[in-house]
Amino acid sequence: MRIPDIATQNCSIAHAIGVVGDTWTLMVVRELFLGTRRFDDLQLATGISPHLLSVRLRELVADGIVERTEYRAGRYEHFLTKKGADLWPVMFALLDWADRWGEWPQGRPVYVRHTECGKLTKLKLRCSCCDGPIHHANTRFEGSPGALAERQARMEKAPLAGATPARAKRGATVKGVTRSRATRNP
Amino acid sequence: MRIPDIATQNCSIAHAIGVVGDTWTLMVVRELFLGTRRFDDLQLATGISPHLLSVRLRELVADGIVERTEYRAGRYEHFLTKKGADLWPVMFALLDWADRWGEWPQGRPVYVRHTECGKLTKLKLRCSCCDGPIHHANTRFEGSPGALAERQARMEKAPLAGATPARAKRGATVKGVTRSRATRNP
DNA sequence: TAGATCACTTCAATTTTTGAAGTCAAGAAA
DNA sequence: TTTCTTGACTTCAAAAATTGAAGTGATCTA
Secondary structure, eight states, X not given: OOHHHHTXXXXXXXXXXXXXXXXXXXXXXXXXXXXXXXXHHHHHHHOOOHHHHHHHHHHHHHTTSEEEEEEETTEEEEEEOHHHHTTHHHHHHHHHHHHHHSOOTTOOSEXXXXXXXXXXXXXXXXXXXXXXXXXXXXXXXXXXXXXXXXXXXXXXXXXXXXXXXXXXXXXXXXXXXXXXXXXXXX | OOHHHHTTSSOHHHHHHHHHOSHHHHHHHHHHHTTOOSHHHHHHHHOOOXXXXXXXXXXXXHTTSEXXXXXXXXXXXXXXXXXXXXXXXXXXXXXXXXXXXXXXXXXXXXXXXXXXXXXXXXXXXXXXXXXXXXXXXXXXXXXOHHHHHHHHHXXXXXXXXXXXXXXXXXXXXXXXXXXXXXXXXX
């Protein structure tokens, strides 16, 4: 399977990964969140090559994540659209993870300030229904019947490289419902 | 700049992107969250090639995100470590974004159930200080002095491809503090 | 005792990425 | 007016990464 085909898998996470889950795409989106607007500045700040920046920006515009406006003949500014700005929780989640697990001998590089209360904030997730704290251990991902069927089919039919005919016929293990409790010793 | 160097940038988001922001890495992590444990199943479910899966799993183990255990001579199972399981908010944020912006004619493929209250939940972020709702428009990213200095230096010294000497000397625009209000018409 | 299974590795072909160099149009400076 | 500078790219060859078919070898299983 090629990377562009990932977005077509019937899974929300895979779809998102297929659309924005590329390393340089994520870096460009980060930079747009930090307020960088111009091509050369995006290039300098992220370290991406000009060719790839050009390609990635075109893809982001095609996907409705970035808007390009001509602020002067031949000069452009790049903005996140509403759809792009909605990636903010993804950025925050990445930031929070790196803050917790990275090594920062000089202290954390970035903070998130809640401008309404004026204080710095960390990532805090609540259940939209009961308002209780949620995390991987008290939630589970549930596939819709259609998604599960497609997944099942993909794992049965897929021509696994090196697979013997018998294996391909039998198919692999697919669980209908999986607990988020993904660690071995939770 | 090469992709492996991204993780060394003094920015939490860039660090996280450098470590787990690769398309297939994210797909493998998703699959581990869904409970898949074995090599061939990871390959079938994600669509990754065996060579790359082998490479990516080794990297994930080296980064302390995945643990490999031999459940029978020569047979291995893969688990997310605590560090890996802590990527759950990233997965949830990607899922939520795709649910909101993807097209799902057959309905959403995946739900997240809060097992404590039994209901399905959506992504809800709260300020860890005042408990108010937070989003890109009422927060801002703030760089630490050290991180800002490093960023400044990178943008001044970087040998921008095609840059004239004057531009390299002048350096590009760097904002000290940038509002999260990244969209044009918020 | 002959498959079958699993967890890979190998490798050539293909595709993507890199980064230096160039292009072109428009505004600014001399 | 002519030259310089800036910004936003494109082009292209070299280098690196990815793909996927085809092994490999050590267990199990019928």
